[in-house]
Amino acid sequence: MIAVILIKVLIIVALVLGLGAFLTLVERKFAGHVQRRPGPMVVGWHGLLQPLADGLKLITKEDLFPSMGNRILYNLAIILALVPAALVFAVIPFGPEFSIGSISVKPILTDVNVGLLLVFAFGSMAVFAIALAGWASNSKYALIGSMRKAGIVISYEVVITFAVMGPIILAGTLSTYEIVQNQIQQKLWYIWVQPIAFIVYLFAMLAETGRVPFDIQEAEAELVTGFTVEYGGMKFGLFPLVEWYVEVLSLSAIAVVLFLGGWSPINIPFIGFVDPLFFLGPFSGFVWFILKLSALFLLTLWIHWTLPRYRIDQITQIAWSVMLPLTLVNLVLTAIIAPLIWR
Amino acid sequence: MLSWIAFSAFSAIAISFSLGVVFASNPIYVILCLLSVLVAIAGIFFVAGAEIVGAIQLLIYAVAVTVFYVFVLTAVPWEKALKKDSHYRVEGVLSFPLLIALYGQMIFTFLLGISASPKGEFKRLISSFGSTEVVGGILFSKYILAFELVSLVLLVGMIGAILIGRKESQTYDSP
Numbered sequence: 001m002i003a004v005i006l007i008k009v010l011i012i013v014a015l016v017l018g019l020g021a022f023l024t025l026v027e028r029k030f031a032g033h034v035q036r037r038p039g040p041m042v043v044g045w046h047g048l049l050q051p052l053a054d055g056l057k058l059i060t061k062e063d064l065f066p067s068m069g070n071r072i073l074y075n076l077a078i079i080l081a082l083v084p085a086a087l088v089f090a091v092i093p094f095g096p097e098f099s100i101g102s103i104s105v106k107p108i109l110t111d112v113n114v115g116l117l118l119v120f121a122f123g124s125m126a127v128f129a130i131a132l133a134g135w136a137s138n139s140k141y142a143l144i145g146s147m148r149k150a151g152i153v154i155s156y157e158v159v160i161t162f163a164v165m166g167p168i169i170l171a172g173t174l175s176t177y178e179i180v181q182n183q184i185q186q187k188l189w190y191i192w193v194q195p196i197a198f199i200v201y202l203f204a205m206l207a208e209t210g211r212v213p214f215d216i217q218e219a220e221a222e223l224v225t226g227f228t229v230e231y232g233g234m235k236f237g238l239f240p241l242v243e244w245y246v247e248v249l250s251l252s253a254i255a256v257v258l259f260l261g262g263w264s265p266i267n268i269p270f271i272g273f274v275d276p277l278f279f280l281g282p283f284s285g286f287v288w289f290i291l292k293l294s295a296l297f298l299l300t301l302w303i304h305w306t307l308p309r310y311r312i313d314q315i316t317q318i319a320w321s322v323m324l325p326l327t328l329v330n331l332v333l334t335a336i337i338a339p340l341i342w343r
Numbered sequence: 344m345l346s347w348i349a350f351s352a353f354s355a356i357a358i359s360f361s362l363g364v365v366f367a368s369n370p371i372y373v374i375l376c377l378l379s380v381l382v383a384i385a386g387i388f389f390v391a392g393a394e395i396v397g398a399i400q401l402l403i404y405a406v407a408v409t410v411f412y413v414f415v416l417t418a419v420p421w422e423k424a425l426k427k428d429s430h431y432r433v434e435g436v437l438s439f440p441l442l443i444a445l446y447g448q449m450i451f452t453f454l455l456g457i458s459a460s461p462k463g464e465f466k467r468l469i470s471s472f473g474s475t476e477v478v479g480g481i482l483f484s485k486y487i488l489a490f491e492l493v494s495l496v497l498l499v500g501m502i503g504a505i506l507i508g509r510k511e512s513q514t515y516d517s518p
Contacts (some may be wrong), residue, residue, distance in 0.1 A: 073371065113475060114398040121401035127410050128378065135371070135417045143417065154410065174475055 145226025
């Protein structure tokens with residue numbers, strides 16, 4: 001039993017860090033093609049080894065430290081950023097339960113019955129890393145950037161919590177695994193009945209992960225790069241890795257679980273599921289999950305590389321006076337349709 | 344066995360960092376120690392199987408409350424934050440008997456709670472329903488009046504905060 005858990009932990013850690021590094025290449029190629037240029041082409045076939053080269057370069061760089069900063073907190077901020085972001089993956093179900101020989105394995109690390117609450121608790125813990133990174137650097141750009149980002153995270157954490165309330169009511173549980181199970185049983189992806197919540201969730205996801213149009217904490221033109229400005233080498237590299245890749249992946253996975261039916265194939269509301277990938281047999285669930293996850297990730301990239309950014313006051317204004325009322329309206333609508341779906 | 348190891352680890356963390364909360368002189372270390380204590384207590388809740396309480400401990404105390412301490416501290420000028428002579432020492436000593444009384448009340452309530460449910464009825468409920476449903480059920484049946492009153496108080500507090508925090512259309516400075 002412990003062996004199974006250890007294997008799961010290893011897979012998740014390897015996936016989070018390895019995939020995160022590889023996604024930098026995906027992003028650079030994607031950005032390149034959006035802007036009609038080829039992107040990295042030199043290192044390896046079509047730049048396939050670029051993440052390795054980047055990593056080597058970042059690791060071998062000189063470790064600079066601002067002279068009046070606080071060294072303990074400066075380093076602690078990196079750990080505080082990485083650990084909660086990686087912990088979110090503990091409650092993400094990657095596929096249906098399967099069995100090897102006599103052992104049945106759920107592809108989720110811990111199926112706690114408050115999984116979603118944990119996701120948002122860990123998600124908001126990113127605030128500490130950001131606030132400390134900005135404060136310990138002893139630089140005004142870093143401090144302004146971290147205050148902006150912390151304000152955004154707090155506003156959108158409220159919004160995102162209200163947005164996921166709809167799917168929770170429809171599923172009647174907080175466990176991520178059972179939310180997917182209930183969608184399969186009710187033969188309904190919740191996106192069909194919760195479109196408002198889904199759109200609000202996407203906005204909040206972009207804001208929490210510091211993606212355009214909400215990347216005001218970086219705002220290269222005014223703040224250099226915001227709260228990471230005093231970090232160098234791999235210490236700098238870890239912040240975008242966590243924010244732009246690990247957090248986007250985890251929040252997209254939660255969106256897939258909540259709105260797109262997790263590992264279930266294409267859904268026709270109330271009638272059933274159509275599986276064009278039936279020939280994959282037991283692997284089809286995992287492939288569907290990965291496909292949906294990649295679709296959401298690419299959507300994020302698409303938005304990132306095509307839109308300009310909002311001003312800070314516009315961002316908080318949107319959160320409190322557009323998004324929050326929308327989620328409340330959605331909550332009322334959910335209360336009306338919920339009995340129809342529970343049946 | 345495994346849960347005992349986890350429990351003692353979390354307890355050790357909680358106790359040692361709560362000493363840090365009391366004795367550290369740098370306010371930002373105090374806040375970080377407080378954060379560690381709260382996270383460790385959430386861990387103890389998880390070990391005890393009270394998942395909903397642990398998650399709420401993380402969400403409300405470790406994030407929502409502590410974040411505002413960090414905010415205040417990062418916005419306050421550093422010389423003011425380090426000043427020590429503003430601590431209310433006399434008042435602290437005077438309030439000590441009250442503190443003892445509060446702790447006494449807490450221990451008394453705890454003992455009362457143990458004797459109230461000696462057969463572990465809640466444990467049976469939780470194992471058959473899951474802790475979230477049990478908490479919801481109790482809140483909306485036995486404690487419905489207290490729950491509604493608390494939500495009313497929170498609503499009043501929220502309206503007050505909005506009133507205080509709103510932008511004044513006219514201030515004393517404006518001509």
